[in-house]
């Protein structure tokens with residue numbers, strides 16, 4: 434039987450991967466062809482991504498993939514949200530890829546708000562104001578590096594930059610553009626009001642580009658057999674395309690990685706004052722719909738704790754930490770992952786213990802297991818609060834929560850979440866962004882009928898259901 438293979442380039446903020454997905458007998462067989470770690474480093478005082486390194490890895494991964502999978506027909510790139518690349522007249526980057534955790538946007542926040550208050554930003558975009566937003570980053574670029582900004586002809590969002598390198602075609606993919614805070618509610622066009630309020634040249638972007646579309650032939654040597662497609666530029670948009678069980682409009686999901694992205698599938702944005710006050714953000718899916726959600730600081734807190742403990746020669750293995758957390762008695766206290774200190778790198782154990790001590794908890798002697806338990810219980814409680822908030826905003830009661838991404842491997846977190854919500858948690862797939870990209874590519878290229886997607890997900894992805902206790 435003839436088979437067909439799609440290639441997903443999925444770039445996360447600590448590692449990237451090239452995965453081949455072969456569609457055969459109603460399921461997608463995934464092979465990770467290349468995985469590479471990477472990180473943001475200070476370059477000329479700014480936290481930056483090494484775009485050249487990432488691109489070299491992507492090309493090497495794709496070349497290895499077409500060699501191994503001669504039936505590969507398509508490729509699509511997705512990345513984390515909000516980052517961008519400024520291009521000069523020669524089409525080359527004007528700066529290294531600046532990283533969203535860089536502090537320049539904190540320095541320019543006051544000036545930003547003078548031009549565009551949080552209320553006005555929300556009204557113009559339906560996106561929660563945040564220093565990491567592309568709008569804030571572009572404003573900081575103009576403020577702090579005016580000569581480089583003056584040399585910038587256009588900006589591309591990070592996944593669209595790699596799509597451009599693959600195909601020579603520029604575009605501003607809707608799902609990624611939606612998290613920029615430069616776009617009108619509903620995410621169909623850029624907001625001229627935001628551009629003019631912030632003094633961002635409108636020519637820096639073209640029109641919002643629809644996804645689930647073909648870009649064109651790949652122009653990179655050795656990869657000419659591939660058609661470049663926009664399967665979903667934002668990793669979370671890809672992840673929600675791989676939600677698997679009984680998913681309809683108004684389904685609730687949690688994409689659980691460094692960020693906990695907790696949201697609901699809908700066609701209309703949620704724009705009430707309550708939505709604004711709760712910090713909701715109306716991002717777009719790749720299939721034309723929306724995914725109103727909360728961006729909650731996620732497993733990053735645990736990853737930073739592991740880094741702390743590793744440096745001190747203490748337990749850092751996640752399987753062992755979860756085992757100890759299971760055995761640890763509940764403390765009866767929580768941290769609030771939304772507090773800004775938990776988004777910062779470094780000293781995470783001290784930050785967690787300080788937050789507990791401030792509530793009167795005796796923190797001396799709390800070990801790795803006890804701390805891991807508190808953090809996981811705090812996530813579960815935060816998710817329950819988020820689902821209650823979403824329920825109040827949509828008026829639709831949850832019947833289940835689809836939990837995808839790396840966090841779906843953490844059985845204790847899945848169980849605590851089901852307990853806190855009082856509805857089943859459907860956990861998996863782990864690599865949801867990759868599967869979502871592969872499925873969308875097969876659909877775009879005419880190899881998979883969208884009506885069969887659920888069946889394909891069911892036979893492809895391992896899932897586990899956690900009933901509330």
Ligand code: LRH
Pocket residue numbers: 446512513514515533565612667668669692694728
């Ligand atoms: C997760 C994510 C999330 C946010 C963040 C910046 O990878 O895409 O949705 O946008 O990155």
